[in-house]
Amino acid sequence: MKRKVCIATGTRAEWGLLSGIARELASRDDIELQLLVTNMHLSDRYGHTVDEIIADGFTVDTEVPMLNDNDDDSAAATVRSMSRCMAGTADALSRLSPDLLVVLGDRYEMLTVASAALIFRIPIVHIAGGEISEGAYDDSIRHAITKMASLHLTATEENRNRVIQMGEEPQRVINTGAIGVYNIIHEPVMSREELEESIGMTVDRNTLLVTYHPATLDPTPVNQQCAALLEALDRFPDNNVIITYPNSDTAGQVIIDMIERYAATRQHRVKVVPSLGKRRYLSALHYAGAVVGNSSSGIV
Template identity: 45%
Template sequence: MSIKICVFTGSRAEYGLLFPLISALKTRSGYTLQILVSGTHLSTEFGLTYKQIEEDGFCINEKVEMLLSADSDTAIVKSTGIALMGYADALSRLNPDWLLLLGDRFEAFAAATAAHLKKIPVVHLHGGEITEGATDDALRHAISKMSYLHFTSTESHRRRVIQLGEEPFRVFNVGAIGIDNIKQLKLLSKAQLEASLNFSIGEDCILVTFHPVTLESHTATAQLHDLLGVLNKFPELKVVFTLPNADAEGRALIEMIRHFVSENQLRAVSFTSLGQLRYLSLMRLVKAVVGNSSSGIIEAPSFGVPTLNIGDRQKGRERAESVLDVSHEPKAIEEGLNKVLSQTFQDFARTVNNPYGNGDSTIKILNILDQFKQPLDLKKTFFDL
């Protein structure tokens, strides 16, 4: 009997991480792959990235539009409500045996809630992590409690999911699936990448992604203003920005970045979506990853590339020693940038171990899924430490 497994994706970054697993499920004997697409994938404003999924050769079974074009907490709450209604209908049509999703965003929270209430077992990747500066932190733990199978990125994250009361036989440390892409993709050469970007990254380039710290109110624009001010003190540095996701204040940040690029056209460029191949190819070639994105913590160390992590968005997340944490104050950012760009720190970053695994998450996940066949008893016992 073939198991229908529905993979949910609501953002470009999440899809990029899931790509190796989706590819494997497409050809895996005993599974029928379904793909449910939502969130920024369907937004013109954020690049209509569902087209990339189709270009990669996947069939999208359901598209659920749910994202309001507004930049407030209220819009996020309303979008979550719209998503719940849309996912209820989509899951009724698909009737999957499993719903598989990754992470902690509000789109994924709504999908997990819909599946949980419809008695569809949820497979959750990247549970047990901590990001104390983001609303995603609580959503991630809530998704874990609504999930049946858990694939965590480190052993400490596995223990934390068990601490939430999940039975150990359903919780597995498989490493971070994003590392699989680093091991499997044939990355672009510098010349190929520059041609694709229509931008010369030169010898000294940084990759910058800055998201709102969603548990703070109205701080994002001031913090990005400080970061951009520091970047003006490094006129020789090339800068490639990837634009923020659909969080509260995100659109204001996008406008600020585009204004900075317009005033620094010879050394700065921004992209709504680079796609996983160009993004990882660029990460491999830059001097540092700067901002507050999880990719600077999870993927960058596997390339031996330093990360300057700014502020509290990723506070609490396990990290390699090549990740340098600084406050959002201009002086701290400037000192931190000088440090990660120094030859000493560049050399050091190439020696560190990445705690997020070795790039074999996909095969581990598939082998474990093979052990859990339908029908399942979804009445879980709370595991009390």
């Protein structure tokens, strides 16, 4: 009998990390892979990246609507979206009945999915526990998921020890190394010509790759944070700049509006791309001169 393993994914960055694991699980004769797709993947505002998952040859077993693109980006709207995700996940788990649920990281949609799985008594495999995020509520969410999970796969030995210090059984906490590092080593990069044609901009050591997410616990207003970043970019007028959208966090739309206005007045050197996808993002990392902002995607 095959073991049913369900991977939950809600963002482009997370799927970029999980896709290799999904492909490996799908290749096994003893595993039935299930994909639960939610949040940003289903949003037109963020590029409807579920299409990229399907284009990669995967079957999406269930879509759980979460974001309403007509909503604002307030805390209340975020909580309402979480409630939609919780209800949809209950229906999805009832139908799929997985033996294991795999979640990665520290985002609020994964908190709702993990909470539902806990009530269903479905064992949770949590990837990337024990890490630290400053200035965001990600830390609290990550640690909450840790306490709900049965198996913990950490990126470093330090992170493994931190999970054990939280009271988890050492034999259930495994230092696997960082998926992002594995992907950077093993994912074939696009040729520079192919990448440049895809993005519509020269990408070389004079290019800055920029992502800025809301720092959700920072008392400084998001518009001031983002303005400081954009002012800093203007100090490098000879550099091309590729800016990707932030995640769907509270006040994320403020950042989207600001970077779109910024790029509109600097079209000769600034390009905004809602989602690069794993292959284009890792390729851009390969050719660009620097990563700018507060994304952890290029750093472990």
